[in-house]
Amino acid sequence: MYDDIASLYHLIYPNWDEAIKQQADALNDVVTTLMGSAPRSILDVSCGIGTQALGLAALGHTVTASDLSAAAVDRARTEAISRGLDMTFKVADMRQCTEVHGSGFDVVLSADNSLPHLPGEDEVRIALQGFYNCLRTDGIAIVNLRDYREDEDRSSPQMLSYGFRVRGSDRYFVFQTRDWNDDVYDVAMYFVREARVGTPASVTAGLDRYYAITVERLMFLFQEVGFTHVQRLDGILHQPIVVGRRGAA
Known part of the structure; x- marks a missing residue:
């Protein structure tokens, strides 16, 4: 989908530049609360056109960003250049994040309901294991997703x-x-x-x-692949956030 709409995707926001700043400030607050205020190395494994990655880089973090959509990555790279931001971009499947990016990051991020693009629980588990492996000891994973509920309206269309x-x-x-x-x-x-x-x-x-993976099930999978201190955070972005920490090996 995103290869087809990357040039226009910012139009889902009334003001994209404002959304970039607001989301970066909110995510930076999470990182600061959990890890302290120093600039961090952040891996955004589903960057899209850069809505979160651009803002985090503008705040001084060292940001590596990737996405499965080559067109979205090209758009994000162009936006970074136009803003004078020094960022690393790659085209990659989040399920191969360790093979592509290696390890040692302070933060791994997947925002904007990107993780549920994966086709089922087994694939989500593979991705989460990759997030875990990309982190340094005591690093954190941040996943932002829609609050799916089993009792929600699922009528079509x-x-x-x-x-x-x-x-x-x-x-x-x-x-x-x-x-x-x-x-x-x-x-x-x-x-x-x-x-x-x-x-x-x-x-x-x-x-x-x-x-449509629920937040509760995602938190269970976080723990299953090894994350500790797994928690749900509400009221920060327009959708819930799940965070988990990589413990000592």
């Missing part, structure tokens, strides 16, 4: 509107649709450019699938 967004002289209507099948659902993202005099309407769209 569903539509979520982000409203109208402006990009240059163009106006877009941005929305997504969801189609559920048990614990899995497909999301189609649409960026509809309105017709104007001399400019035809157009649609940019992408499709992807999510596995």
